[in-house]
Amino acid sequence: MLDYDFMRHAFAAATIVAVVSGLVGYFLVLRGQTFAGHALAHVGFTGATGAVLIGIPPLWGLVLLTVAAGVGMGFLGERIGERDVAIGIVLAFSLGLGLLFLHFFTAYATQVTALLFGNVLGVDVATLWTMLGLGVLCLAGLGVIARPLLFASLQPELAEAKGVSLRLVSVLFLAAVALATAECAQIVGVLLVFTLMVGPAAAAQQLATRLGSGLLLSVALAIAEAWLGIALAYWTDWPTSFWITALSAGAYLAASRKARGSAPRPRQGPSSLHPLT
């Protein structure tokens, strides 16, 4: 299977994406901003199709527009995760706009499918290097903000009181999410970014009780799901993205079941049964 260039490229691209999305996704899930991440991917569709329309590589359109949207979301408010309706409307409009661009471009259906559902087997060497560069940039940024980001995610009011700028952290983080989303879209497409960004991280948070082990597990699961997905696609000739989504869903369900089965029910006082608030 590794005799083919496109397979080696696919595994390399999947590894880069898995590491980036496993780490970024952990914080995305912790902050309850997964829907915002999902929306960023859809904005990416507009960016990619718009880029094709004006004749620049779709990846750049994807990156530019998602980062712009991520920064915009960060500026709009710290609690963007609660603005479901606003995000949903932007998400739908982005897809609609992307559709309009395609209408003018009259693109082939395969290109649209690749954007929406990914095309990991079509990654060339140049794209691979671009992805590596973007991945390093994304993780370097995440590394710089990780500590205040964790603080602001767990205890926003206390973090603010201790001098953390919630808005700055939020803007920088969503920029990192946007880069990760653009990367992820190369593998599984804009519609299925959730599967690598959120699935492994959510499963890891169900299993690990320590921060370090949670982050490692999130990355490990993302890599395992991406590699296995490509291998299964090779053997079955079914779409890679299908296999990755199936593995991601399976891992999350198994992790949830394990967390629920192994944990004793939380000890709760009477007040928890009859909350006064």
Added chain:
Amino acid sequence: MQAILFDDVTLVLAGRTVLADVTFAIGDSEFVGVLGPNGAGKTTLMRAVLGLVAPERGRIRVLDRPVAAGNARIGYMPQSRSAVAGLRLSGGDFVAGAAGGHRWGLPVPSAADRQEVQWALAMVGATELAKRPLAQTSGGERQRLLLAQALLGRPRLLLLDEPLISLDPHHQREVVELVRRLQQELGIAVLFSAHEINPLLGVLDRVLYLGNGQAAIGRVDEVITGPVLSRLYGTAIDVVQLNGRIFVMSGDYDMEHDEHRHDHGHA
């Protein structure tokens, strides 16, 4: 030394005057309860002390310096959020997330940070429960972890925003006694907001009662009286004592208990 000084302070939040020309001072090792109906400004007052809400008029001094944001000498326990309660993350890692959390970089605690976290957990008796996931802690246990987080950095002033909310009376008493012990052992000032006075009776040095844009400060028997509370609630209030408990009544309506049931308060 004074922990907090409000000199003719007016606080405005989203166009609404929360406190109008309020003056009071709190000593450096006082345990003060902050009471008042919903929207009276208990949270806003704490955010003003933290430097997160600038006064419209007047002067605020904290620990003998002009108020400033990011003051490391203030410990703060915000109203607890339900989101945290479902996490599988261990209590210890949750507390450690706040240790030096304002610095840029990777979230790897330094040796000093780890030591500080251990100290804070020991102070609230949470060393063992810190090993459990947050999802497996009770409301009272989570309050102890939040308290440990507030103690990081050895603050001289603790601001505790509704630590008793949604706890049953037994756990309420535990939290109050723990805070009293910490306050006396560390010799620090504590501002403790609550919906009703009863869980705090016998431990407070003074009470700061907010209402109607005004504030009254003094001993419990000086402040929780019909005339003072009538002014703060803006309606006729009777204070009834029964079996060592205090009931704040408007007609046959129990003000504090009713507030408690309807609270979603972020005022």
